[in-house]
Amino acid sequence: MQVNKAVIPAAGFGTRFLPVTKAQPKEMMPVLDKPTIQYVVEEAVSSGIDDVLIITGRGKQAIEAHFDKSYELEEELKNAGKTDRLDRVREIADLVDIHYVRQKERNGLGDAVLYARKHVGDEPFALLLGDTIIESEMPCTRELVQYAEEYEESVLSLERVPWERVESYGVAEVGGDVDSEPCFPVEDFVEKPPREEAPSNLAITGRYVLTPEIFDLLEETEKGVGGELQLTDAIRALSSVRGVELSGDRFDIGNIPDWLKANIEMALTHDDGEMNEAVRQIIQEQLNE
16 A cells, blocks of 8 residues: 555635635635645645645636746746745745646535545545645654555544534544554544534544545445535445544634634744744734733
8 A cells, every 4th residue: 555646625615714715715825925725735745745636616726826837927036036936936836746626516525535536546545635734743644644554544633622622523433542552443433523422522633544445435425414425424434444643733724713823823933033033022012002
């Protein structure tokens, strides 16, 4: 088992960011100096992935434009002698081979994943949600790939969330000892359970490595919560699944407060000392008012 391909769903409307997402994909919302989806693609590349498929939808052309070459901009930067910025722009287009397919109707994450079937074929693949950034010492996807190749099973990243928020996530029922096993068996998943019915507070984080078995199961799965095809329902039917507890920081760029939080926290830990100090000063000034 070898994982060489990644799928990034990026077809949602982003209604919680309206009106800014009326003409701009939410995956292009900037976090510091890069759009969200660039962090996701870079994680895939740093995890050994050499082939990326992005599932887009109507109005998502900005994503393709961002990862394409920009001859006019490059020429302008070259003539202006801005070599550092020129190198950064060129690096984006040279990151990895990126392919695109459009989800014609938005019928849930499971439906989006089905659009990857022809491209992925009979291979295992990494699945990274396009609006979730994960910062960790070892790239989250790389860790999942290593365990998936070792056990030859599907592996998901799971994060402990506050119990009062479990009803916002797909939650895992684990079968092993989470504290002693770095990669433990998962027996079941429950989509957005009430707190009193949640089997744990280990929630799906938006990073997966899945075997191609998932495609047949998605074809057989009926629509679930919200009348959409839920990926979690198909994962529950997999012959075996393992989980790995997230060791880094996850930033879900799903609404304005979380987006602001991601910008602030990542600015404070960015490897730019001048930026760190500027952000700290802004925060201190606001606290002193």
